[in-house]
Amino acid sequence: SGMNGIAEILLEMGYHVEGSDINDSPVITHLRKLGIKVSIGHNANNIHPDVDVVIYSSAIQKNHNSEVRKAKAFNIPVIKRSVMLAELSRIGKSIAVAGTHGKTTTTTMVGQILTDAGMDPIILVGGIIKNTNAGARWGNREYIIIEADEFDQSFLKLAPIYEIVTNIETDHIECYGSFEKIKQAFADFINKVPFYGKAAVCLDERGIQEILPLIESPFLTYSILTEQADFYARNIKFENDGSSFGVFHKADFLGTIFIPLPGEHNVKNALGAISIACELNIPFQLIKKSLSNFSNAKRRFEIIYTGETAVKLIDDYAHHPTEIQATHKAARTITKNRVIAIFQPHLYSRTLNFADEFGKAFDSADQIIVTDVYAARENPIEGISGELIVNKIKESAPGKNVVYIKDKDLIPEQLIEEIKNGDTIISLGAGDINLALFRLRDLLRAREAILLTVN
Known part of the structure; x- marks a missing residue:
């Protein structure tokens, strides 16, 4: 990536x-x-x-x-890759976005705001930017916006002037060994900001709260929960397949913003982007207009199909229990009927380490299909498969409609027979589970064409 x-x-x-x-x-x-x-x-x-x-x-x-x-x-x-990224980050004033979740969306938001402000930034994300259909955007070298990955402590090689840290949770435990070491790495990352820069951190996240005493660089806070933060949101509403909220900077009401993304997690992502944009003296009305037309990176709550019968297909990169919960919660705000999740676990180690958490992550889904593990960089671990997560879901929620289908290619033909009007189907995972969703889209389009012909 x-x-x-x-x-x-x-x-x-x-x-x-x-x-x-x-x-x-x-x-x-x-x-x-x-x-x-x-x-x-x-x-x-x-x-x-x-x-x-x-x-x-x-x-x-x-x-x-x-x-x-x-x-x-x-x-x-x-x-x-991380060493080359660090070299490229020195091209201009770098803005680095880090966190266990929300990096790609927040990086893309900052990139779009600066682009719309005429600042012509270089952008490097871990996903694919829809507007360019690429993982990068070339610019004038004054600003470079980078998605900063904590895997293997690679983000510590960067030298950012500005930062956003969305959250800190346990992940990549194979690299760090403990959550305490993960938190220390994020504190070290934030402390790379010079006296003339600024880090924006989300005050709602427990992991961030716990490292605040370790931060020595200039920082500001943002929140959807407390007015103690420098930037905070109030009157959050989910409507028109998106979110609207009022933005405050300390005691000052800046205005109301709409983003075409549902979910509290995306409101937080937007607040992080807004806070750094304000720090760069970009006018709030321009920020508001830019985010109202926001086009997220691919595979980030990407609606790839909306049918005549209000059936929606959504592709999402969520592969951590917290991300899955947030995605389902967002889907609930836009669905007309059931939420059906198709989950492809990513990495054998993550499946093993978070098995219990995955078991509780699907509470908001009405039906769940789990495939086999996408290995990526790992070798198989004996006894670890997607079936482990299915069993954990059954333990957590007896009676939940959950099945294990090892081969993802078998899912579309089976699921097409079960889809009802108004259902929302979400593919979840950092592997290639979206290919099954694309096939399901083809089947739905064919079924819709037959219905139109008959009628």
């Missing part, structure tokens, strides 16, 4: 860029259209002596990759 954005930025800077991936995808098609050569499959023949640097992502097992071994044989520098 995010490698494609780095490739685009380097291309814009005038470098010749090539790459490889295990599978083809729309992202690779986009890169090829830009003139970047992308090979399918990792092969030592992709590496030649005149390469200046090889960049690899966290999905690559460095010591077992043929391209990495070939690069080392040629004495070509081999660096992590």
Whole structure:
């Protein structure tokens, strides 16, 4: 995630860029259209002596990759994605967005506000920006907005002037070992802000509250719960498939904003973006107009289909229990009938470590389908599969309509027979579960076409 954005930025800077991936995808098609050569499959023949640097992502097992071994044989520098991201962050004044959840949406919000304000920022996100269909946007080098990932402590390599920290929860425990170490890493990240910069942190989050005494850099707070924060929201309403809320800066009422995204978590994401935009002296009316037309990154509560019978299909990247709960809660505000969740667990370690939490994360869903684990960078763990989560859901909510379908490709044909008018179906996961949702969309469109023909 995010490698494609780095490739685009380097291309814009005038470098010749090539790459490889295990599978083809729309992202690779986009890169090829830009003139970047992308090979399918990792092969030592992709590496030649005149390469200046090889960049690899966290999905690559460095010591077992043929391209990495070939690069080392040629004495070509081999660096992590996070190291290159840190180098690119020095192009301009960097604004880094970190947190266990909400990074991509908040980064995209900040990017859209600065773009609409005519500031022409460079943007690098972990997802795909809908407006550009890419993971990056090139700009004038004054500001660069970066999604800062805490995995492997990679965000500590950055040198941001401004930051947003959305929340801090337990995740990537395989990198840190304990929640205390995760909190310390976030405190260290915030303390990288210089005296002339500012960090915006969400006061509603317990993890952030616990590190406030450790923060030594300038910071401001935002909240939807307390007026003690520097920026806070009041009169939150969910309507028209979105959210409206009043924005206050201390005692001053700035105005009411509408964002075309439902859910309290998205109100918080917006407040984080608003607070940094105000810190950059962007007029509130411009911020308001920009967010009212906000186009989120792909796979972030992305409505990919709305049928004649009010059936909605939503694709979401949620892969942590807290994210799943927030997504279901948001879906409840826009559905006409049932919420049906299709969940693909991401990583064997996360499935094992959060099994109990996943068991309680689907309380707001009426029906749940769980597939097998998307392994990503990991090898299987004996006895760990999506079936573990199904059993935990049954323990937490006896009688809940939940099934395990190991092969995601079998889901669309089975689910199409069960969908009722007004249902909202959500695919959840950081893997490729959205492919099942796309197939379901095709089936729904075909069924709708038949109904129209008959009528």
